[in-house]
Amino acid sequence: MMRSLWSAVSGLQTHQLEMDVIGNNIANVNTTSYKSQATGFQDVLYQTIKTGTAGNGVKGSTSADQVGLGAKMGSININITKPGSAQTTYNPFDLMITGDSFFVVSESQNSPNQEKYFTRDGSFTIDAEGSLVTQNNGLYVNFIEGEGILGNGEPLISDRTKTMAGQATSEAYLKGNIDRDDKQLVEGRTIQMDVYGNDGNVYTINFKLTDNADDEDNTYSVQIDKILDKNGNKISNTLNEKLTLTYDHANGRLTGITPYPIYTLDNGVQELDDDGNVLSTTYTMDGRMGQAEFSRTLTGKDGNQYTIYYSIDHHVPEEGEEETDTADYDFNVVYVRKGEGTRQYINKTMAVIDYDSESGNLLTIDGENAGEINVDLSEIYDGIGDITFDISNTTIPVAAGTSYRFEFNGEADVLGSLNVDFSNTSNYASSNGVHSSSVSAIRGDTYGLNKGYPNGDMNGITISDNGSIYAKYSNGQDVKLAQIVVAEFNNAMGLEKAGDNVYKASLNSGEPIYMDITEDGGYMSSGVLEASNVDLAKEFTDMITTQRGFQANSRVITTSDELLQVLKGLKR
Structure with a gap:
């Protein structure tokens, strides 16, 4: 008698769990990309009253007599492969994904050890820093490395992408x-x-x-x-002024006012400190376009003189006669000559010339580019x-x-x-x-089909069906910024729900397989979201059967109680 009570209690508990799952499904009937769950029951232990026997020629074999001890929840599965219907939003950052793929999102932009989450919810937006994130929790959308001009985690809208440099007609x-x-x-x-x-x-x-x-x-x-x-x-004809340049021996920088072209160079005026050390040398150059060559003679400790020859060239910006900003230049050592001897050519671009002012020895001819102008020896x-x-x-x-x-x-x-x-x-x-x-x-002209284009400002972002993100510019050009990565699993039903419409990988799901969505024939739709895949008709039907099961189990308890009352009355 007690077995029936405990079996009925386990039945009540199991049907309560099923009702909880049904209620959660119905609650998420309008949740974006929600995947419904389904329950599976299984029996528990059995008490063997009589074991089975084998036949012996006199009697036949008999089966074992067993009494069950109730039911339990066997599984709660996610209907992950059933797609939801498409809902049009007209928001270009809303994406619907097809097939068995998932978007990859994370809490950090650049950390290599960041935990990855996976979602079917493509409700994305641009945050204050210009990054593509999920609307509900601000997780960063991950990209495929090497696709587009941006790396994984870089913002779509930044000083780097807001404008686009023009390209010359070719x-x-x-x-x-x-x-x-x-x-x-x-x-x-x-x-x-x-x-x-x-x-x-x-x-x-x-x-x-x-x-x-x-x-x-x-x-x-x-x-x-x-x-x-x-x-x-x-x-x-617009550039014919003079340029005054100052070369600072302390840091090897050559600066000037109004970056006009260079043609000739005088011997320079040196500025000395109280001890006679050279602080700087000022050269004056004419404003015709061309290269200028000038030299610096140093006396070594051995008494020999070393002459360092430089050349400088300049690219003139448009309307350069109105420029007043300081311009930096690169030096090239053309050759070094000892006394009147043979020239020794040194093929290095340098920024710093280091020599010992006490001994006069040349220490180094080295360094990196210090300015913006490269030497060009072409006529x-x-x-x-x-x-x-x-x-x-x-x-x-x-x-x-x-x-x-x-x-x-x-x-x-x-x-x-x-x-x-x-x-x-x-x-x-x-x-x-x-x-x-x-x-x-x-x-080829500016009014026809032209391979060149002017500078442009970003005026929009579009996302293609393979997840490629393009910036649209006012000059008519489109530039691929990045491509959204997706992940698939050997057993997607084994994913663990983590709330906020995201999943986590588990031992049963296997490790994520990252890919371009087109590799499995899938695609993304922009301006569309995947709706919940909850089937209300099925949920109401399951609710009815769950209610009947719960009522039947409660009936077992009341009936068992009545039988116990009868047994109790026998004592009178």
């Missing part, structure tokens, strides 16, 4: 006809093109197309006539640069259907290199007696 395509009887070709017909520079500004290049009169093959020459900045000023011409040939003296033959590469340096290095393609030009004389050539850019 290709230009011209079309039109070069009339062989065009008289303007004698002096040179101008072809004008607006292009982008490395600094993101617009520059106008004027090409001059000239007839090679002595050539019987109807060929022409093209050369760069001038380059104009956005204000219409010729680059080489230049009026701020336009050379093209792979000398613009000042040479032109190149052009025939219809050809292309040429122009290389810029010096002032014009803001333009990088430019491929000019003449393959769409023809070479026919006019039939109406009006001889005029017409050649213009069809691609």
